[in-house]
Amino acid sequence: MIRPFGIDEILFIVAAVQWTLALSAIAFAGGAIGGLVVALARVSQVRALRYLALGYVRLFQGTPLLMQLFLVYFGLNIFGAGINPWLAASLALTLHASAFLGEIWRGCIEAVPSGQSEASWALGLGYVDRMKSIVLPQAAKIAVAPTVGFLVQLIKGTSLASIIGFVELTRAGQIINNATFVPFKVFGLVAILYFVLCWPLSLLARWMERRFAVATRR
Amino acid sequence: MDYQLKFAPVFDNFGHLLSGLLVTLELSFGAMLLGTLVAIVCAAGKTGGPRPVRWIIDVYIEVIRNTPFLIQIFFIFFGLPALGIRFSPNTAALVALTVNVGAYATEIIRAGIESIQKGQVEAGTALGLKPVQIFRYIIVKPALRTVYPALTSQFIYLMLTSSVVSVISATDLAAAGNDIQSQTFASFEVYLVITAMYLVLSIAFSGLFSLVERMAFNYPLSR
Amino acid sequence: MSNTSPEGRADSAHMPAVTMEGVEKYYGTFHALKHIDLTVARGEKIVVCGPSGSGKSTLIRCVNQLEAVQEGRIVVDGIELTAGPKNVEQVRRDVGMVFQQFNLFPHMTVLRNCMLALMKVRGIARDEAEATARRFLERVKIPEQAEKYPAQLSGGQQQRVAIARALCMNPKIMLFDEPTSALDPEMVKEVLDTMIDLAREGMTMMVVTHEMGFARQVADRVIFMDRGEIVEIAGPTEFFGNPRHERTRTFLGQITGH
Numbered sequence: 001m002i003r004p005f006g007i008d009e010i011l012f013i014v015a016a017v018q019w020t021l022a023l024s025a026i027a028f029a030g031g032a033i034g035g036l037v038v039a040l041a042r043v044s045q046v047r048a049l050r051y052l053a054l055g056y057v058r059l060f061q062g063t064p065l066l067m068q069l070f071l072v073y074f075g076l077n078i079f080g081a082g083i084n085p086w087l088a089a090s091l092a093l094t095l096h097a098s099a100f101l102g103e104i105w106r107g108c109i110e111a112v113p114s115g116q117s118e119a120s121w122a123l124g125l126g127y128v129d130r131m132k133s134i135v136l137p138q139a140a141k142i143a144v145a146p147t148v149g150f151l152v153q154l155i156k157g158t159s160l161a162s163i164i165g166f167v168e169l170t171r172a173g174q175i176i177n178n179a180t181f182v183p184f185k186v187f188g189l190v191a192i193l194y195f196v197l198c199w200p201l202s203l204l205a206r207w208m209e210r211r212f213a214v215a216t217r218r
Numbered sequence: 219m220d221y222q223l224k225f226a227p228v229f230d231n232f233g234h235l236l237s238g239l240l241v242t243l244e245l246s247f248g249a250m251l252l253g254t255l256v257a258i259v260c261a262a263g264k265t266g267g268p269r270p271v272r273w274i275i276d277v278y279i280e281v282i283r284n285t286p287f288l289i290q291i292f293f294i295f296f297g298l299p300a301l302g303i304r305f306s307p308n309t310a311a312l313v314a315l316t317v318n319v320g321a322y323a324t325e326i327i328r329a330g331i332e333s334i335q336k337g338q339v340e341a342g343t344a345l346g347l348k349p350v351q352i353f354r355y356i357i358v359k360p361a362l363r364t365v366y367p368a369l370t371s372q373f374i375y376l377m378l379t380s381s382v383v384s385v386i387s388a389t390d391l392a393a394a395g396n397d398i399q400s401q402t403f404a405s406f407e408v409y410l411v412i413t414a415m416y417l418v419l420s421i422a423f424s425g426l427f428s429l430v431e432r433m434a435f436n437y438p439l440s441r
Numbered sequence: 442m443s444n445t446s447p448e449g450r451a452d453s454a455h456m457p458a459v460t461m462e463g464v465e466k467y468y469g470t471f472h473a474l475k476h477i478d479l480t481v482a483r484g485e486k487i488v489v490c491g492p493s494g495s496g497k498s499t500l501i502r503c504v505n506q507l508e509a510v511q512e513g514r515i516v517v518d519g520i521e522l523t524a525g526p527k528n529v530e531q532v533r534r535d536v537g538m539v540f541q542q543f544n545l546f547p548h549m550t551v552l553r554n555c556m557l558a559l560m561k562v563r564g565i566a567r568d569e570a571e572a573t574a575r576r577f578l579e580r581v582k583i584p585e586q587a588e589k590y591p592a593q594l595s596g597g598q599q600q601r602v603a604i605a606r607a608l609c610m611n612p613k614i615m616l617f618d619e620p621t622s623a624l625d626p627e628m629v630k631e632v633l634d635t636m637i638d639l640a641r642e643g644m645t646m647m648v649v650t651h652e653m654g655f656a657r658q659v660a661d662r663v664i665f666m667d668r669g670e671i672v673e674i675a676g677p678t679e680f681f682g683n684p685r686h687e688r689t690r691t692f693l694g695q696i697t698g699h
Contacts, residue, residue, distance in 0.1 A: 059417065061420075062374075062378075062416070062417045062420035062421065063378065063413045063416045063417050063420070064378040064379070064381035064382075064392070064413075064416055065378070066381045066382055066384075066392060067381060067392070067409055067412060067413040067416060068413075070395075070405070070409040071406065071409050071410060071413060074405040074406040074409060075406055077405075077406075078221045078406055079221075152283075152284065156284075156285070156286040156287070157286070159286035159288045159289060160286075160288060160382065162288070163288075163385060170286065170288055170289060170292075173289075173292075174292075177296065182300075183292065183293075183296035183297045183299075183300065184293075184296075184297040184298075184300035184301070187289055187292045187293045187296065187297050188293070188297065190289055190292075191281075191285045191289050191290075191293060194284065194285045194286055194289060195280075195281065195284045195285055198283075198284035198285070199280060199284045202280070202283065202284055335542075335544075337540055337542050337544040338544055338546065340507055340540065340544065341538075341540060341544035341545075341546070341603075343505075343507060343533065344505055344507065344533060344536070344537070344538035344607075344616075345533070345557070345558035345562060345606070345607075345610065346530065346533040346534040346558060346562040346610070347557075347558060347561060347562060348530075351561050351562075355546075355557060355561065356546055359548045360546075360547060360548050363548070435548075437547060437548045437549075437590045437592070438590050438592040438593055439547065439592055440547065440591070440592040
């Protein structure tokens with residue numbers, strides 16, 4: 001039976017935005033922790049750590065996010081965790097975000113002039129103090145714009161969780177489309193909702209990037 | 219973990235994987251080529267076009283960059299038939315990938331065009347070349363060289379993104395994986411192998427791109 | 442000499458190469474050229490000098506419409522530039538230009554730099570274009586650099602290629618916009634020598650430069666510009682020996698270091 005595309009259907013899709021946001025938030029939080037570890041490992045003095053982190057980044061940047069989702073989804077099942085779209089999507093997107101954020105932040109850490117590190121050596125600061133008080137705060141300033149930019153990429157990436165059965169914005173659209181058969185309107189609405197989420201962040205990222213470029217030019 | 223990985227069913231279907239790989243390659247290279255053409259035209263329009271043209275290109279870029287590829291391909295494959303535009307799955311995949319990469323590449327190539335010094339255009343103008351000729355003969359190549367690394371990372375990302383076209387039953391590598399896993403239930407093993415194939419593809423692509431770079435941009439740069 | 446006479450062009454060998462009448466040029470509110478009247482005869486060599494921002498580059502860039510003017514008439518070789526885009530195209534084919542920064546195309550060999558406009562603007566076949574290009578590279582004395590790329594040449598060599606590139610189009614007038622200002626001192630002479638040769642062969646030239654030795658030796662008239670105006674215009678003997686205006690004297694004092 002074909003349902004009309006009415007107010008209930010629209011509300012169902014709009015309500016699903018919360019799950020897209022929830023999944024994005026989890027993946028971003030997890031990815032921030034993982035990304036910091038990856039970034040620090042990438043600039044570590046220990047050669048093995050550097051290579052390990054590099055391998056991790058290459059692996060996740062060199063394979064499709066969809067395959068990463070599938071592997072985690074089916075892999076968890078093999079490990080006895082059962083079929084769990086929530087867990088699989090959160091874990092896969094976290095691993096994915098860790099690699100990307102790690103690589104972005106490595107670049108930011110390396111952009112901090114080496115004189116800053118040398119000065120803190122000279123002051124006798126240990127690794128933790130040097131990173132925590134000198135290098136990371138400066139890197140963080142450079143990192144804000146590209147990090148917001150990646151957040152847009154991550155929000156768009158959560159749409160792939162629909163393929164393993166996670167009901168977020170895209171999956172909600174598919175469900176409604178399967179009942180109403182008005183794909184032009186349904187996916188049009190879904191696209192608009194993603195745009196509303198992502199566009200302000202894109203503008204923010206661009207604005208911060210420009211402001212930063214102006215600040216460093218002097 | 220009691221589970222034993224079973225790769226035999228995967229390798230029994232290797233021919234199927236290879237034909238999927240071929241489609242992935244066709245889609246990737248097709249979209250790269252077409253997307254670059256779209257991008258060159260749009261970038262030229264954005265730098266030198268009249269205001270309404272620039273505005274339309276801006277909307278195109280922002281819409282594509284701020285919506286998921288999955289929704290774009292759904293819209294093209296399921297939504298456009300409502301307007302009487304109907305594609306086969308593989309064609310829809312090519313169209314969606316082209317439209318997608320075109321938007322990203324436009325911004326990249328525009329940055330390249332803006333990096334060209336004004337004197338280059340003036341020299342062309344003074345020699346009597348028309349604006350289109352100046353763009354074609356003087357601007358395009360040095361502009362592409364400047365942004366080549368950014369452009370090729372975008373292309374590798376495009377190849378990885380192409381795995382999503384399996385959702386509209388295009389017959390790419392990921393779709394071959396879906397077929398095999400639904401027949402053999404060796405899901406993890408299938409996707410492990412396919413993921414490895416994608417990884418090899420990305421490595422091969424970056425190798426190929428640096429080879430092309432050395433051949434196409436073999437002129438020295440001034441110090 | 443060319444004996445073609447496109448329609449609408451008076452066929453007179455005594456017609457001036459360049460005529461400017463009442464030319465006004467603004468950048469926004471900045472008045473870059475103020476009521477310029479100037480006539481350049483065929484075969485005449487004009488040197489334009491003046492402090493930076495005086496409008497001297499703008500003046501010669503108007504001749505091939507790299508800069509559009511807001512008011513006045515510019516006629517180049519009998520073609521009224523200010524009368525429409527078709528005329529602009531025609532004039533650009535007949536006017537060669539050499540820039541301060543050379544502006545060679547980095548992705549083309551020296552030979553291809555010289556062939557490009559011959560093939561794409563004049564529609565000349567590749568073989569003939571190559572022969573022409575080689576002939577002019579010979580003339581600027583760097584035929585052996587034909588297969589090299591601009592980045593592999595010294596500044597002086599690059600500027601000579603730029604001159605050859607412009608000459609390939611068989612121009613009736615050559616514009617030089619500070620051709621030696623970006624060069625290391627030891628390379629200035631080779632470029633000036635090339636320009637002197639060209640002057641001897643009877644080319645009509647408008648040269649923006651601070652090389653006063655060149656002006657003395659080559660110029661028929663020297664123009665001094667300041668704040669968008671032509672302040673003084675005279676033959677080199679008068680110009681250097683007995684400048685009439687205070688501003689000219691001050692300027693000459695500054696650049697000759699007295």
